[in-house]
Amino acid sequence: MSHTTGASGRTLGAEAVRIEGVHKSFGDLEVLKGIDLVVHEHEVVCLIGASGSGKSTLLRCVNLLEPLKSGRVIVEGQEITAPGIDIDKIRRRIGIVFQSYNLFPHMSVVDNITLAPRRVLKTSKDEAKSEAMSLLKRFGLEEKADQYPDRLSGGQQQRVAIVRALAMKPELLLLDEITSALDPELVAEVLDVIRELAESGMTMIIATHEMGFAGDIADRICFLEQGQILEEGPPTRIFGDPQQPRTREFLQRVIESGRMGGHATKHFEHDTMSRPGMTTPGT
Amino acid sequence: MSIVSTLFVVAILGYIVVNLPGWERVQESFLNPKYAAAAWPKIWAAFGRNVALFLMAEVLVLILGLLVAIMRSLKGPLFTPIRGFAIIYVDVFRGLPGILVVYVLGLGLPALGLPANEFFWGLLALVLIYSAYVSEVYRAGIESVHPSQDAAARSLGLSQSQSMRWVVVPQAVRRIIPPLLNDFIGLTKDTALVSLIGVVEAFRRGQIEYAGSFNFTPIVVTGVLFLVLTIPMSRFVDWLVERDRKRKMATAQ
Numbered sequence: 296m297s298h299t300t301g302a303s304g305r306t307l308g309a310e311a312v313r314i315e316g317v318h319k320s321f322g323d324l325e326v327l328k329g330i331d332l333v334v335h336e337h338e339v340v341c342l343i344g345a346s347g348s349g350k351s352t353l354l355r356c357v358n359l360l361e362p363l364k365s366g367r368v369i370v371e372g373q374e375i376t377a378p379g380i381d382i383d384k385i386r387r388r389i390g391i392v393f394q395s396y397n398l399f400p401h402m403s404v405v406d407n408i409t410l411a412p413r414r415v416l417k418t419s420k421d422e423a424k425s426e427a428m429s430l431l432k433r434f435g436l437e438e439k440a441d442q443y444p445d446r447l448s449g450g451q452q453q454r455v456a457i458v459r460a461l462a463m464k465p466e467l468l469l470l471d472e473i474t475s476a477l478d479p480e481l482v483a484e485v486l487d488v489i490r491e492l493a494e495s496g497m498t499m500i501i502a503t504h505e506m507g508f509a510g511d512i513a514d515r516i517c518f519l520e521q522g523q524i525l526e527e528g529p530p531t532r533i534f535g536d537p538q539q540p541r542t543r544e545f546l547q548r549v550i551e552s553g554r555m556g557g558h559a560t561k562h563f564e565h566d567t568m569s570r571p572g573m574t575t576p577g578t
Numbered sequence: 579m580s581i582v583s584t585l586f587v588v589a590i591l592g593y594i595v596v597n598l599p600g601w602e603r604v605q606e607s608f609l610n611p612k613y614a615a616a617a618w619p620k621i622w623a624a625f626g627r628n629v630a631l632f633l634m635a636e637v638l639v640l641i642l643g644l645l646v647a648i649m650r651s652l653k654g655p656l657f658t659p660i661r662g663f664a665i666i667y668v669d670v671f672r673g674l675p676g677i678l679v680v681y682v683l684g685l686g687l688p689a690l691g692l693p694a695n696e697f698f699w700g701l702l703a704l705v706l707i708y709s710a711y712v713s714e715v716y717r718a719g720i721e722s723v724h725p726s727q728d729a730a731a732r733s734l735g736l737s738q739s740q741s742m743r744w745v746v747v748p749q750a751v752r753r754i755i756p757p758l759l760n761d762f763i764g765l766t767k768d769t770a771l772v773s774l775i776g777v778v779e780a781f782r783r784g785q786i787e788y789a790g791s792f793n794f795t796p797i798v799v800t801g802v803l804f805l806v807l808t809i810p811m812s813r814f815v816d817w818l819v820e821r822d823r824k825r826k827m828a829t830a831q
Binding site: 411 | 726727730731732733736
């Protein structure tokens with residue numbers, strides 16, 4: 296199991312994250328009802344499902360922004376839900392990008408990116424800055440380094456937020472509906488960044504409503520329904536041959552709303568099994 | 579146009595006041611240039627103590643107020659006693675009449691055998707009263723920073739205190755400058771309270787001059803000095819609020 300090939304063609308590594316029996320409640324409302332999920336290194340797992348199905352909460356539980364009611368989360372063999380663990384040390388290894396970007400408005404782009412490397416990792420100012428600049432360059436944002444977030448478009452802000460997470464060199468990246476707040480014409484530039492990260496081997500768990508994108512990029516898709524993973528599998532199977540009636544219903548609703556797009560529609564409507572990513576090995 | 583209409587109204591009001599039957603006596607006992615000139619050097623010198631009190635208290639209030647606000651904002655059961663202490667402190671010092679705090683510290687503590695330095699106790703009283711108010715201003719500022727900012731900072735691995743230091747407080751401080759200055763205007767005036775425990779500042783000096791002459795002009799002089807200090811601060815607050823409003827309009831477009 297340590298060296299398999301994912302649906303995307305990427306070679307998967309050892310176990311990166313193991314989520315076991317995770318329950319989470321907000322007051323009387325049980326949001327997660329026993330989630331089990333194992334993600335391997337270099338694997339991209341997409342969480343799909345209706346709003347309120349628990350996708351975002353699951354991501355927030357994985358980096359302990361929300362305390363669990365019960366269950367365990369193990370990252371790279373270390374149980375991060377164990378009592379007495381230093382949460383701050385865990386969080387620096389897990390990056391998260393939010394739907395609403397959450398850039399720090401009182402800091403320039405480059406200061407947003409270098410804050411955590413400088414204060415948490417104690418990287419020198421010059422080194423942190425040069426690393427930030429090379430990341431910004433990689434994603435075509437170097438001219439924005441000295442701008443303040445409110446001068447940037449939504450797409451640029453979200454790319455900066457991704458760069459900010461990457462600056463901590465995380466082992467795992469969690470993306471929480473990162474294109475949901477964007478104008479439609481800005482979605483592509485952000486998704487391109489994620490594609491590049493997937494190709495470079497970043498392990499990611501992505502909550503998304505972009506089915507076409509999920510179909511392209513994911514090694515595995517998990518369909519969440521009322522706090523449980525109802526069905527999971529490679530995109531071809533989830534989109535092409537969903538086993539659960541609820542999954543079928545959900546995908547049908549997505550198609551009707553015109554938000555399916557790309558390969559996913561093709562899989563779902565024609566049961567096509569050929570995917571571009573399946574034949575070409577990943578980099 | 580607004581200037582013309584304002585001048586017109588002032589001129590009419592002035593004309594009426596000056597022609598009232600008691601104006602001569604009022605002028606004699608409240609606006610007497612002779613007494614003003616005689617009292618001015620002494621009141622001006624004493625006013626230095628108000629300015630000193632106000633400047634020192636301002637700096638200390640900024641620090642203590644922030645500390646109390648942070649104490650109140652700490653999360654988790656571990657910090658419950660600290661939070662409780664901060665809440666009691668704010669409740670007590672915001673709830674008591676300032677005059678009472680000045681008396682208790684200035685007269686009560688020396689009676690316990692502590693050194694009787696009335697300037698020091700007066701300063702401490704002002705700092706304790708105004709830190710309670712200012713901590714609430716800070717707290718409102720801290721709570722106005724959306725929790726997602728803290729979540730973003732914590733998710734990058736910053737500790738609770740680092741998130742406060744680098745992300746939450748810098749944003750809070752920018753928002754609270756107008757209400758903070760508002761409290762400082764109050765503090766400037768209330769430096770006169772320490773006269774009650776024997777500090778001879780401008781108000782007390784004015785009273786002494788009055789007592790020697792039975793002419794109220796020295797008190798009026800003192801009042802003018804306070805206005806000279808506080809009115810520019812009021813205009814500065816207005817300017818900040820207006821600037822902030824224009825900025826918000828600009829980014830909303």
